[in-house]
Amino acid sequence: MDEGVLISAPGKVILHGEHAVVHGKVALAVGLNLRTFIKVLHTRDNAVLLNLPSIGSKLTWNVGQLQPLLPSFKGGHEPVSPRSEQLDLLRKFAGFSEGSQDTESQAVLAFLYLYLSICGQWTETELKLINSWAFQGEKVIHGNPSGVDNAVATLGGALQFQAGQITPMKRVPMLQILLTNTRVPRSTKILVAGVKDKLLKYPSIIEPVLSSIHAISQECQRILEASSAALSIDQFKVLEELIDINQHHLNVIGVGHPSLDKLCQVTASHGLHSKLTGAGGGGCAITLLRPDVDHSVVEAVKQQLVDCGYQCWETSIGAPGVTLHSSLSLPEDIINAFSNV
Template identity: 30%
Template sequence: MPPFMVSAPGKVIVYGEHAVVHGKAAIAASVNLRSYLHVTFLHKTDRTVSLRFPDISLEHTWNIDDLPWAAFAAPAKKKYYYDLVTSLDPDLVDAIEPHVLSVSPKVPEHVRKIHQSSAKAFLYLFLSLGSQRSPPCVYTLRSTIPIGAGLGSSASISTCLACALLLQIRALSGPHDDQPSEECALQVERINRWAFVGELCIHGNPSGVDNTVSCGGKAALFQRKDYSKPPSVQRLGDFPQLPLLLVNTKQSRSTAVEVAKVGTLKKAHPKIADHILSAINDITESVHALISQEGFDKDDPENLRQLGELAAINHGLLVSLGVSHPKLERIRALIDHAGLGWTKLTGAGGGGCAIVILKPLEDIRNGHHGPDVKEQNIKSAAKNPALVQLERQLEAEGFEKFETTLAGDGVGVLWPAVLHNASGEEGGEEIDQEKFLKAVGNDGIEKLVGVNAKSATSNMNGLSNGHTESREGWKFWRF
């Protein structure tokens, strides 16, 4: 069979982080930084399966016939592609443990932990959804999502693996352009259930919001009032696609430490902390009410301003909880000085990433911008001097900048892994494993897989508005 590819996005929490730990609501949205999985079929006499993840220097091969198929196929353990799995079976975890422990035994402990958690997710899914007759393959992963930055990279990878394995056993239909919305939703839920299993393998007790957003794209309203019960997850199909500036502080942080800070504050000052957490919840509910109202116009600058202002207020409340960081505040100060948008931390804080919702053109024209922006340059957005200066400052201070879009597509498929030519007919360039491995950086990966930046339109600040939505030959389940 020819090779094929699967892709899935990362995510950011746009409103409600930390409050969500205490039973409040949060909104998470996809970002068009994505993981890509390339599946190459080997000759049937080669009875091996390989996982290659060069971005983290992981490469391992297993003999298919040596894997514990009997344990996974036992009547009491057998799961089907449509099953809902909410916890890992300890007997099955024990069965794959020797095959997981054989991965990267000589690398440093912190690297080995990442490699083996990835291998655990892959093997659990491969053995649950496949069989001993599964074809020998090489599964090669590349990602444009910063790892360990709170952007849902593991959920994106789990989504890719689940989708690829379900496609191989023909448990999915589509995606195709005229597929009914209800059927698309069913296919995505099927992928989502198994992506969650991958997250269980990696994180132990995931919330489920990351894989839900990665599979379905767009955004989701998430709330978990009782940790003994499944969370409430409502898909927000009307959440607007917004051009976004995402800035990685490259400051390592611990989610557990930041969550504990809020817990300590709540014990010391329960009334005040509860008011802050409730105010964050009010922000999330205000956003939900805004985008849910009849006649909501995502292109109305006033609506964009409200979304941006609510994000900035949310950030201020998170600062009061003690979960920001000097590097995050430096990014916010630079953005505020340039006058280009509203900034907030995303995820646990204490480092990680900041997101910037970009201001509408009217604000720049009315003088709400940095002192170096001149009227004659507004018409030529790509040459916006404020943005150019900001990019230079961010780079000089060691930050990493990504231009992306909020609330885009979820999981997608390129089958076969051939880019179509300009007429839309097949017969273009095949993406083979060697080319995929040799692609350099995010730009190299995106260019190879058919992301077409040249077809983009630019927004008012010179950022490419949705260029990662133009993907040559790719198909998505949209509902």
Template identity: 45%
Template sequence: MQVKECMVSAPGKAILHGEHAVVHGKVALAVSLNMRTYLWLKSSSTGKVSVNLPNIDTFVCWDLSDMKRLLPASNDKKKEVKVPDEGLLRRIHEFICVTDGNLDTCSMATISFLYMYLSLFGSGDLPSMTVTVWSELPTGAGLGSSAALSVCLSAALLCASGAIPTALKERGNTGSWSQQHMELINSWAFQGETIIHGDPSGVDNAVGTWGGMLRFSSGKMTPLSRAPSLRILLTNTKVPRSTKALVAGVKDKIDKFPSIMYPVLESVDAISCTCEKALSEMSSEAVTGEHYDVLEELIDMNQHQLNVMGVGHPALDTLCRLTLARGLHTKLTGAGGGGCGITLLRPETDRSVIQNTVQDLQGSGFDCWETSVGGPGVQQHSALSVKEGIFERFNHMNPSVPILGMS
């Protein structure tokens, strides 16, 4: 191993506008969340590879001698990502005794780690290490938790293998990589997402890598250089849903009522573009109440359009009603049918309003976080910054979840 210890983090993501319409070639705006996944990689001399996932109460450990049998007789160390090695994936599935139809969260995380680890270190001696991952992101809520994991794995393993340099500068507690190295991180993270999801769009891992705001249209992703940080309430209704079924339902509506639904898609596209323009203005000139008036109106209109598409849910209606009663504006984010919603917070919003809103939402059985969007992408952290800040932040949000192996 070129690097004996590496600590990295990557953000989750939310869709600001354009979900579902983006499937049909329209513009979507994806933003990073100031809720992150953290990964600590440390070399060891145990002859084992260990993975700790305290959020999902998982600890797995393998002997290096067993893992070496997964590698083919000849294996060149990969620096350029092409397509997943199906043979290696099959051996990994057999190694951890899972089938494609039996992949829980733990299994998907494990397979993604093993694939990147064996691919990047497979040409030499496999190193002994411990990897611990902890996250502020709920799983299965459409907030890019798997992509944040994939980005962290990619960055840490590429750094440890020497494929990319350390991002930390002298006396710096936090650092990021060059554009070239970020592209390599993103390409390996996309491999992890492909392993987990089969056919990902690439939006989630791109947001996790670059952060900020991303414009996505017809398969083309463009990071926006100017985007303000916005305060939001992020609410998880905890209602499960099938993204695949919801996407299919929207397509059925379009096929059944094309003269009605195509104008709806065009209107969603216009909302995304109008929001992009408003956010650009907020980054280049003095922010006024009128800017927030526009953002709130766009949120309300987009939520109604999503209901027309058939991806609303009574729990989301309750969320919108409770926040509007406090003068706040909310829309679903992601696939809909339950899942999560985002509520915009104006700079002048009184603290008591936020606290009372959170109490209302929690009283309805929802999980709720005050956070922001538009923050940085993948970063490397020094041991000092982790011990002085990140552990405390995690423990505050997750007091009942111990971080295994930390000292």
């Protein structure tokens, strides 16, 4: 094998606008500096190897096995949505049961769909093309995705999302946060349906709450784009107030959870401000870290959250998008992780 290429893309969190965005309001999605890395290598044994160490999956196919599948995936140079018959063909080929939704099967199906669809067609590396193909992979996994995840992973930074339109923000300061996983599973579909039911039942109550969340997103965007230098402490305090207000609104529309309440209590006891990110009902939350917060405070918060049974990462938002790396630009732990792949 040669040394190949190493590429990464950021994760994503919603800063403001969860659930309200489903009803035409503004949401802000930001790149998260917890990155997914992929190493692409040429092989000499006429094989396609897929190694996904984070989910314990390692598969190999001979190119000859994949060749008969190619005619079903040639659709021209532009990205195309996966058809149900194509996904059924891939499930049968990979030995997955019909309707399988586990992480490994979804990841493998997305890889095979993109590999077979792109194979022999990639003539440019423009971000638009990467984003378009990534969106098709999202469709394999989620069926009818919004396009936010793949757009943030491709473009990085921060994006405004409203009514299907995605617009990069003009300025994106790198803000330090804690990302905390409560480890409480939830169904996005059920939570979205619950908000819709509340809106239909109490339109004069819930619509103003969604409009307020919309206004929070707009005010947050105004602050982030307003300054050409680092944000002031006063601006950070406004961002903290917006976080608190939005978290209360999200509880009002029914997507809170006791695990998230506990998380907010823990961080508030140390003078920090948190809100859920994404669907709610458990899942993850973000905590804004002002630059004047002592690191010992951050460490104490992290330990207390871990003691609650949560997972906690200190990271940043506003991260760059898809990136081609040289070995010189990578931290040693990342180099070591790929040294034996």
